[in-house]
Every structure is written in C-alpha cells, then in structure tokens.
Amino acid sequence: MENSPTSGQLKVLRSRVYRGPNVWDYGPAVHLLVDLGELEEFPTDKLPGFTDALLERLPGLSEHTCSRGHRGGFVERLREGTWLGHVAEHVALQLQQEAGHDLRRGKTRGDKSRPGVYNVIFGFYDERVGVAAGELAVRLVNELVVPTDDFDFTTELDQFLRLAGRTAFGPSTAAIIDEAVSRDIPWTRLNQHSLVQLGQGVHAQRIRATMTSRTPALAVDIAGDKNLTATLLGSAGLPVPKAVTVRTADGAATAAGRIGFPVVVKPLDGNHGRGVILNLQTEDEVRRAFPLAAEQSRRGIVQVESFITGKDYRCLIIGGRMAAIAERVPAHVIGDGTHTIAELVDITNADPRRGVGHEKVLTRIAVDDAAVELVREQGYEMDAVPPKDEMVKLALTGNMSTGGISIDRTFDAHPDNVEIAEEAAQLIGLDIAGIDFICPDITAPVRETGGAICEVNAAPGFRMHTHPTVGEPQFIAKPVVDLLFPAGAPSRVPIVAVTGTNGKTTTSRMLAHIMKSLGRKVGMTSTDGILVDERLLIKADASGPRSARMVLQNPRVDFAVLEVARGGILREGLGYDRNDIAVVTNIAPDHLGMHGIDTLEQLARVKAVIVEAVPRDGYAVLNADDPLVRAMRRRCSGTVVWFSMEPPGSRVRDFIDEKCRRGARAVVLEPSDRGEMIVLKQGRRAMPLAWTHLLPSTFGGTARMNVANALAAAGAAFAAGAPLHDIRQGLRTFTTTYYLSPGRLxxxxxxxxxxxxxxxxxxxxxxxxxxxxxxxxxxxxxxxxxxxxxxxxxxxxxxxxxxxxxxxxxxxxxxxxxxxxxxxxxxxxxxxxxxxxxxxxxxxxxxxxxxxxxxxxxxxxxxxxxxxxxxxxxxxxxxxxxxxxxxxxxxxxxxxxxxxxxxxxxxxxxxxxxxxxxxxxxxxxxxxxxxxxxxxxxxxxx
Structure with missing residues (x-):
C-alpha cells in the first residue's frame, strides 16, 4: 500500500438517469455517485502504468480536451494526476464515441460533505447505451488499478458495441431524426424499436422507419399485394411485367408457360427481396423455385411474372415528387487472382460499413445454398480463385438487405422515367414510396427500352440514398420532415412549468382555467393527477417527468401547464427539453433532509432547473418578494416577469419599478381607498386587471396566498400572450370549488x-x-x-x-x-x-x-x-x-x-x-x- 493500492475499488453508491434538464446538466445525462475509498489517496500520477494501459485500450481518449480546451488536454491531466472518478467520466464518454455517439458533455464534482465521494455526470443519446457505458467504465478503471482474471476488456467492449448496435436506430430513422433535430423539432422514442414521435401534443407526427402517420393504411395494403399493384399500374398505362398469382408449384409452371420464359417467381406479399428468384428458363426451375418463394409469403401466395432484363433501379418518391434514384448492384465480389471466392467474401464483409441486417449502411453478404448454387452456375466453386477483375455474383436481386451495393443516379434519370415513378406512387397513394425499375438504362425512356416497374414498396429504406457506395449522398430526410411539418408549421406546444414550495397547484389551475377560456386544449399535471381539457385521465401524484411526457404525447393538447415537483427533478430531471414559461412561487422549508437537500439554498438550486430551461425567447415569472426566487433571474436566458405582494415604496417595489422603467414586465398590487388592484406593468405602462376582493378565490381578499397565486398566474398568462380581458375574466370566474380546485380551500x-x-x-x-x-x-x-x-x-x-x-x-x-x-x-x-x-x-x-x-x-x-x-x-x-x-x-x-x-x-x-x-x-x-x-x-x- 505504500506505492500502489492492492485492493481498492471505485464503488458506485447510486446511479440515476436524467431524461431532461437537471441540476447537473442542460440535457439527458447519467449520474453516478461513486466512492473512491482508499483510491482517494491515489490519483493517476501515483498509479504506475495506469495512464499508458488506459490509452492502449482506448486510444480515442487522446482526443479529449477536458478543461484544458485543446486536443490531448485530458492526457495531460492523467500525467499530472487526476482522480479516478474524473477518469470514469471520460471513459464513459469515449465508450459511447466508440459506438458512434458523438458526445462531449460531462463533469465530475466532489461531494463536499463526504471526502472521496464524487458525482460523475456524462451525457447520452441512448439511455441503455449510456447506462452500460457507465458500468463498463467503472469496471475498466477498477481492472486497471487491480487486475483480475475474469475481465477481458476486448470481449466486454465487443458486447457493449453489440448492445449499442441493437438499440441504435436504423439509417432511415436516424436520418429523419437528425433532420428533425436540426429544425428544433422535439422527438420521443415510443418503443425499443423505430416508433418515434416528432413534435408535441396536437402537432405531433409519428414515424416508424420511413412509414409516417400520414401514410394511408390502404395504400400500404395495396403495395403489399404485388398482383394488385401491377393490375392498378397496368390499368393506368404504366409499364409493368405480365403477372399471374398462383398457390401451387404446378400452377406456377402453367402460368410461366402462358406468360413466356424467362420468368420471375416471388412471394406475393414479401419484402427485402426475400424469396425472389429471377431468370427462370424452364418449368422444372419454376417448380423448384416455388417453395422458396412460398416460404417468404405471409399468405402462401406466389406471383409469377415475366422477367425484365436490365439494371435494378430504386426511385424514391416523397410527397409525390422524386427525391432520389439509386442503382442497386447485387451482392458480389471482384476477383483479384489471389484469393478464393470465400476469402473475397470475408474481405468484403470486413468493411466496417457492413453489419447485420439494417444496423449499418451496408449489409454483410450471407453465403447460403442459393449463393453457392449461383456461384456454381457461373462456373465456380466457393474455393475457386476467379481471374482478376472478374465479377462473381452471390445474389440475383440488388436489395441492400442481401448484401448489395448502391450507386447514386439521382441526376441521371430521364424525365419520362421520373414522371412514371411519380405517377405510380400517386396511383398507389403512398406518401413515401420506393418504385423499383428494371430497365437497360435509366437515362433512356423505359417505354422505348423495354423496362418496367416491378414493385412499389411502402416504407422504403433510405440507406442506399443517404449512404451510397458510389456517388453523392442525397439528403432525403428533408422532404420527409417537410411533408410532416410544412414551412411555418409548429411542432411544439407552449409549455408552462410551475414550481415552488406552496401554491404551485393552485397557480397551475388558475392558469389552465384562463387558457381554457381562450379555447385552448390544456394538458395539466399536478399532485392530484393528469387532466386534459379538464378531464381527469389519471388520478395520482403526477408532478413528475413521466406525467409531463404523457401530456406532451397526448394528441389533443395544444397548451401544457406542468406542475414540477422537487422529487421529479432530482429523480429524473425534467420530462422535456425546455419550457417556454417558468413560474416559481416561493421557496420555503419543506422536504429538507431528503435526497441530499438540507438547506433552502440547495432546494432553490433544484427548483431553478425550470428557470434554466427557459429559452431566449421565453419567460420566467418570479416572486420578487422571495430573495431566493429573486436570485434566479441570473439563471434565466429569457425575459423575467416579476410579481410582488409588497406595497409601493417598499424595497422590493422600488426594485421592480426600476426594472419596469427599463422595459421589464411585472404584476403588482396597487392599494386605493376602494381596495387593492392587480396591475400589469410593462415598461412605463400600467394596466389595471382586477380588484383582489372581487376574485372568488381570495374570499374578499382575505386569502392572501391566493392573491399571490393570482399574480403568478396572471404573469404567466400575460407572458403566454393572453389578452388582458381574458386574463381578467379567467381570474374572476376561478373559484375554489371542488370542481375547479379540489383539495385547495x-x-x-x-x-x-x-x-x-x-x-x-x-x-x-x-x-x-x-x-x-x-x-x-x-x-x-x-x-x-x-x-x-x-x-x-x-x-x-x-x-x-x-x-x-x-x-x-x-x-x-x-x-x-x-x-x-x-x-x-x-x-x-x-x-x-x-x-x-x-x-x-x-x-x-x-x-x-x-x-x-x-x-x-x-x-x-x-x-x-x-x-x-x-x-x-x-x-x-x-x-x-x-x-x-x-x-x-x-x-x-x-x-x-x-x-x-x-x-x-x-x-x-x-x-x-x-x-x-x-x-x-x-x-x-x-x-x-x-x-x-x-x-x-x-x-x-x-
């Protein structure tokens, strides 16, 4: 123990996942509370070989800037000596970098009350990946301090990357989400796969891969029936191959003879090119192909159609307009005169762009019986060495899912072909359609060269267009998002977050009542439950982040009033990325001594999270009478609206009046011989709103807490753009009856x-x-x-x-x-x-x-x-x-x-x-x- 620890370990005391802004960060983050124990006495400069061993396993750490602000800054900190909690933070970030998640948000802070205990915070894109990165980071740090026999970092890293691959969005979904994020459109993952909500409340749209909430179900059914699709397209005069549907091998052989050889056999309702057998020349070949196609058909029905010779092109139509065209080349290898076909397949699959299924931009080539038979038909066996530059096909179809590659041909297509593809998508009724052309050359009209449309696909994959093997990528996610959110269309609903020790529920109800009178469909969370348009959906303490997300996912909500409690912020952060208006009623001693919150200053820091979540064009409605709330103005990026119960001439009112002379907004009380008047002030303008004794909720002005709540609600409604007469009417009609304010006076x-x-x-x-x-x-x-x-x-x-x-x-x-x-x-x-x-x-x-x-x-x-x-x-x-x-x-x-x-x-x-x-x-x-x-x-x- 004199030179290095022999048994010390970094221990995780508590782990939390923040799914929104929180006390540590402005975005989603993992929070590990770790105890270094005896390792507190051993920063990295006192651990021989630690830094070199760490960089050997994760070379990417040399790129981290850390607090130095330049490349290699973190390595400098390692050499000079830093504590292992800080190291775990950077390792967790780098592990996510290895998985393709470009993250740099992180911090490590010591616990002042407990020496050796540190708060390790780092961001994440995918929650499961972030949590797994934190766990593996702690294990790696401990392994480098005291090695064990049961830890193999290479194996652990591979398992971690596999997890990241399983949870990651596919290329199509990721492209749409990236485009939405670039436009400040919020998104929420609704399941563990690719079902995603874009936008909030009444403005929300949903996608699942490239199928959207605007995709007609009838069009999807039509596109899934290849025979019906061909019939509809053919009846409109579009070029399609002759086709017959059959249920038996004999029927397929008879249909092939009637159509004329060569033919194609395919499942009637298949996808991704599975079960498609091309260029069949005899009835025997058709009979052998039939069970392969029938196996991939959900209904057991097989289509036999004439074989169109030419190249395979995918035309992507979005919103009735051509967005991209790709030439699809079947899975193949190119001989080099040295390696066998099997070795060439392994070399090709080693390309880091290739993965399993749709997880990456290319798919690994699978060598199955059909591939071996196809190679044999070309005169080779898998252990043969093909001549240099000779192409050996391993699949007949050009689908990316079977290992094919793509060549961008977006700007090469003949206008007639583009028009045919667009008309086909409109005939079927798909908002996003993949039109498969077979023709000798897309640059020449298919009606002249003998090409045809062989399929119309719903939910077409984007990766052949966004990541072509050859050519320029096409930014096709833009027209998809344009389709869901046309120029100028909103994607967010106004969010008002209300917090404080007392009065937040009543303030929320007052504000919701005011906005209801404006015709808004208000979604509200409170300690009593979730209400949408004054209908109680869930009866429970619903002041946490999960309840907020439920309201923002409700398709009827066009205005959200969210009561935000201290516990939810500490447990998960906010349930959204930002709020347009933050209201803080007061800070008083309650819940102290819980979850590490022992002082009013700490409690104020927690509740200030909603103020920090206000954007530049937003508002914070703050109680100027409370010094802890008043200090939150320094945390607000937007405009502050003050409210105060103090009389004119007091220190607080002088402060507010000075702010108003500079253009600020405030809601204050003005006494007179007729009573107290609530007054809205903006700059030098003063706008009388209502007498306090005429508001039913104040019981003649005696319920001073409800006077304060009315001031806060009026300030929030004013910031939300409500007209003065509607604010006045809302306050005058809000009562403390059980219907409007259950359990509150x-x-x-x-x-x-x-x-x-x-x-x-x-x-x-x-x-x-x-x-x-x-x-x-x-x-x-x-x-x-x-x-x-x-x-x-x-x-x-x-x-x-x-x-x-x-x-x-x-x-x-x-x-x-x-x-x-x-x-x-x-x-x-x-x-x-x-x-x-x-x-x-x-x-x-x-x-x-x-x-x-x-x-x-x-x-x-x-x-x-x-x-x-x-x-x-x-x-x-x-x-x-x-x-x-x-x-x-x-x-x-x-x-x-x-x-x-x-x-x-x-x-x-x-x-x-x-x-x-x-x-x-x-x-x-x-x-x-x-x-x-x-x-x-x-x-x-x-």
Missing amino acids: NRVEVNHAEVFVDYCHNPPGMHRLGEFVEGYVRQRQGAADHRISRIGMVGAAGDRRDDDIRELGRAAAKYFDVLILREDDNLRRREPGVAAALVEEGVREAMADGARCRQVFTVLHELEATRHAVHLANPGDLVMLCVDQHAAVLAELERFTHQANAGARTDDEQPGDPDLDPQQLATAANEASAADDNEWRAAAAE
Whole structure:
C-alpha cells in the first residue's frame, strides 16, 4: 500500500438517469455517485502504468480536451494526476464515441460533505447505451488499478458495441431524426424499436422507419399485394411485367408457360427481396423455385411474372415528387487472382460499413445454398480463385438487405422515367414510396427500352440514398420532415412549468382555467393527477417527468401547464427539453433532509432547473418578494416577469419599478381607498386587471396566498400572450370549488358551520392558511351573534424531519382554538402515532408559550378525525380540515350534509361546544383516539 493500492475499488453508491434538464446538466445525462475509498489517496500520477494501459485500450481518449480546451488536454491531466472518478467520466464518454455517439458533455464534482465521494455526470443519446457505458467504465478503471482474471476488456467492449448496435436506430430513422433535430423539432422514442414521435401534443407526427402517420393504411395494403399493384399500374398505362398469382408449384409452371420464359417467381406479399428468384428458363426451375418463394409469403401466395432484363433501379418518391434514384448492384465480389471466392467474401464483409441486417449502411453478404448454387452456375466453386477483375455474383436481386451495393443516379434519370415513378406512387397513394425499375438504362425512356416497374414498396429504406457506395449522398430526410411539418408549421406546444414550495397547484389551475377560456386544449399535471381539457385521465401524484411526457404525447393538447415537483427533478430531471414559461412561487422549508437537500439554498438550486430551461425567447415569472426566487433571474436566458405582494415604496417595489422603467414586465398590487388592484406593468405602462376582493378565490381578499397565486398566474398568462380581458375574466370566474380546485380551500357548509378543506402540510403553508383564518374570521365576526370558534385538523407527512413536524404543530397552535391531529394513510416508514405525537409536542410547546390553542386531540384516522372536528363545531363556527385524501373527506362531509337535511342525526351526533367542560371533551376524544390507534396498529401488524 505504500506505492500502489492492492485492493481498492471505485464503488458506485447510486446511479440515476436524467431524461431532461437537471441540476447537473442542460440535457439527458447519467449520474453516478461513486466512492473512491482508499483510491482517494491515489490519483493517476501515483498509479504506475495506469495512464499508458488506459490509452492502449482506448486510444480515442487522446482526443479529449477536458478543461484544458485543446486536443490531448485530458492526457495531460492523467500525467499530472487526476482522480479516478474524473477518469470514469471520460471513459464513459469515449465508450459511447466508440459506438458512434458523438458526445462531449460531462463533469465530475466532489461531494463536499463526504471526502472521496464524487458525482460523475456524462451525457447520452441512448439511455441503455449510456447506462452500460457507465458500468463498463467503472469496471475498466477498477481492472486497471487491480487486475483480475475474469475481465477481458476486448470481449466486454465487443458486447457493449453489440448492445449499442441493437438499440441504435436504423439509417432511415436516424436520418429523419437528425433532420428533425436540426429544425428544433422535439422527438420521443415510443418503443425499443423505430416508433418515434416528432413534435408535441396536437402537432405531433409519428414515424416508424420511413412509414409516417400520414401514410394511408390502404395504400400500404395495396403495395403489399404485388398482383394488385401491377393490375392498378397496368390499368393506368404504366409499364409493368405480365403477372399471374398462383398457390401451387404446378400452377406456377402453367402460368410461366402462358406468360413466356424467362420468368420471375416471388412471394406475393414479401419484402427485402426475400424469396425472389429471377431468370427462370424452364418449368422444372419454376417448380423448384416455388417453395422458396412460398416460404417468404405471409399468405402462401406466389406471383409469377415475366422477367425484365436490365439494371435494378430504386426511385424514391416523397410527397409525390422524386427525391432520389439509386442503382442497386447485387451482392458480389471482384476477383483479384489471389484469393478464393470465400476469402473475397470475408474481405468484403470486413468493411466496417457492413453489419447485420439494417444496423449499418451496408449489409454483410450471407453465403447460403442459393449463393453457392449461383456461384456454381457461373462456373465456380466457393474455393475457386476467379481471374482478376472478374465479377462473381452471390445474389440475383440488388436489395441492400442481401448484401448489395448502391450507386447514386439521382441526376441521371430521364424525365419520362421520373414522371412514371411519380405517377405510380400517386396511383398507389403512398406518401413515401420506393418504385423499383428494371430497365437497360435509366437515362433512356423505359417505354422505348423495354423496362418496367416491378414493385412499389411502402416504407422504403433510405440507406442506399443517404449512404451510397458510389456517388453523392442525397439528403432525403428533408422532404420527409417537410411533408410532416410544412414551412411555418409548429411542432411544439407552449409549455408552462410551475414550481415552488406552496401554491404551485393552485397557480397551475388558475392558469389552465384562463387558457381554457381562450379555447385552448390544456394538458395539466399536478399532485392530484393528469387532466386534459379538464378531464381527469389519471388520478395520482403526477408532478413528475413521466406525467409531463404523457401530456406532451397526448394528441389533443395544444397548451401544457406542468406542475414540477422537487422529487421529479432530482429523480429524473425534467420530462422535456425546455419550457417556454417558468413560474416559481416561493421557496420555503419543506422536504429538507431528503435526497441530499438540507438547506433552502440547495432546494432553490433544484427548483431553478425550470428557470434554466427557459429559452431566449421565453419567460420566467418570479416572486420578487422571495430573495431566493429573486436570485434566479441570473439563471434565466429569457425575459423575467416579476410579481410582488409588497406595497409601493417598499424595497422590493422600488426594485421592480426600476426594472419596469427599463422595459421589464411585472404584476403588482396597487392599494386605493376602494381596495387593492392587480396591475400589469410593462415598461412605463400600467394596466389595471382586477380588484383582489372581487376574485372568488381570495374570499374578499382575505386569502392572501391566493392573491399571490393570482399574480403568478396572471404573469404567466400575460407572458403566454393572453389578452388582458381574458386574463381578467379567467381570474374572476376561478373559484375554489371542488370542481375547479379540489383539495385547495374548498368551502362547504355542514350543520351551519363553515368547513374548509385544504391540502396544507408544512409550516410555511400553515402560517399562510392561519393568516387567511384570521382575516376571514375578522371579516365575519361583525355579523356573527356569537364568538366564532376555530377548529383545525392537521397532519404531517412522516418523511419530514422531526423538528419540521413539531414546527407544523407550533404554527397551527397559533391560529386555532381546538386542534385534532391525524395521520396520512401512508406513514412513510414511521410507526402509527409517531408523527401525530411530534405534532402534539409542537402544539403543547406553543400552548405553554401562550398560543391561541386551548385543546388538542389525537384521532389518527383521517375520516374519524373529520367526524370529530365536525361534531365539535357549533353553527357559525369555522372548521379548517388539512387533509391527505381530499376526495374521501369531501364525500364524508357530503354525508353529514345529507343526514342533516334528512333529519337523520341522532342525539349522540349533536354538535358539541369547545367552550364546554374540556375534561368531558378530552375524555371522549382520547377514547376515540385509543380505539382508532389500536385498529391501525393491528392493521400494521397484519
């Protein structure tokens, strides 16, 4: 251990895949949290032979610039000494380079709280390849430090490259995607093969290889029936060979005699040239060929047609216009006078451009029985040495999939031939068609030379045109994308991302409501589920990246409002590449101590990801009252729209007014003797929007949190281009009813008491909710004929820190006379009753310090706690239920209402009075709590 480690290993503590912008990078990336252990003491300059061994295995690393900014910069770092986490990053990138993925995005950062632990981040194009590259990179680094007998890098690299080949798009799909990316059209892979969505929402188009969402299914069926295709083309006067369909070998022989030899036998509905046998001269040859063709036919039907002599040309027609022409030369080898035919095949297959199937631009030549027989017909055996420059065919058809090559002839074709090919594609009805010509020379009219159209293909391959063996490549993906997205056609839907600690769900709903009034089909994600055009598609916590992708794939959506939670960003990043508008409501202590987020500054850094995802022509709507949110302006590439609750003359308002004088936008409050007015400011213009007390969601202006949410929603709608009168109308018609805003300040009347249902679950939210209770009671107290008591039901999520849970109790005790403590259904790894006990500790600490609360009960089950809170209320009292399952609670409240209206309440269910003997109330509540606690413990034990 004095000079080198003997057993140290780089260990992966955690692996994450970010599928969009994230806290580390602007694009998709793999994140490895690695622990160097004792290797922290051994940078590369202290590992004898490490650098040379690494460069021997991956010479491409010498091209990496690293932080030096010039070729060979990374090698310099290796020689000078760098840590192995940094090495693993570069190895993972180089492995992807070996697989043909040109990537240079990567970084390695140490964990300040844990020496020897590093965050290794590197980009990827294909997720599976990126993950595999990271795994192999770590294994290679460890192998070079301490060699083992069970690791062969050559074998491992070969397996990795095979994986990359299997997951890679074929040349046709890749060409279309590359063209789409060059036009800033987003794309999403929908399966493990070649089904891809281009664009978003209502603008989305789909492709599968070269078949598009605009390809008519009927045209594909017609093209798949070769006999029907020939009949339709022939009836239109286009040159086609004579053809007959048969089901038996005898029928094929009879048809061949009727057509006249030589003939071709092919499967009626085959593809890629499989089962096609050419130039058959006798009935016996036809009978022998029949089973080979029938084997490749899905329906067992074979077509016999006249053999047209000449060269094989593929004309690619896109959108009714000729895009490219290639001459296809069958698989063959050229003699050199030295090597046998078998050796020449091996030499040809060694070409790096050749692969298996369609994975590369050329296909390896397969030597099967048909190839051997064809060679024999040319007077050779496979072990024969053909004369120099003599061509020996190994296939009769010129299909690329059987090992053929292509020669570009795009600008050589005679105009008559081009017109015939275009007309054939239009007759069949294909938007993208491959027209196969057989003729002596494409430069001469086929009607004069005796050529014909032998096939019309749906979903034709592009690689013979994009990567011709001889000639210039044709950029044929451009007309395909032009077909799907004509000039000026949009491919993206506007995306508004909303984040923050509190208020993001209500802000999202307000904005969606405004845009709905404009006739937009809004797709929205939130903690309550996924909604499209106000229809609930999925009921779940849908504030993560997967839900965002579901909305953007929905073909009805033309405007997306996405609630973005901290957890989703940390887990997978964003579910898209950028958002047009980012809204940040506030940053407050919640979820701290989870996933490495311990401070408000770290939490703000996570939520700022949506601000960093704003393009130059986008907007960030930021809460100027929150210093952490205000600082996010430095991370925004677009325009900032400020919103503030601060009055004129305050420091924040002076800041905003100064920005507006320079042309900025803002949404602020302007007080007057008639109330507060929401005002939109742009430059020196001030545009009144609405009185806060006239907005139903603010309950006469007392719900200050909803005033702030309205400011944020108005700013986002203004940035999205909504007219002022539509923004005003949207805010005036948005209410906190269960239909528009489930679980967010929903008001119902139960037994003549006012009951509010809200999702409040953290101390900052409780303070905002408590301020509403103060203002609302103060507003009502003058008209009440008795003192209004305040009854609250609260509960804390079990995954919060103990101090945060106690703080929730302290905050609640400040605003309510009576508190009922409950727990969520999901205890989040806590024992039943533990979270409620922590809340009670906070409540009693506050009560000891003189807080408003006078009584506290623990009723763990939410519905039982709801019943208890309602039973305690007198007519006119206010009950605030902070719930977990709002639907169940609202249903229970509805049951109470129906019972009251039907007169079904028993004496035992008469409402109580918190001002009565506290001992009586405490005894009843504790009995209910004990019974409920025993029931939940039994359930947990089961």
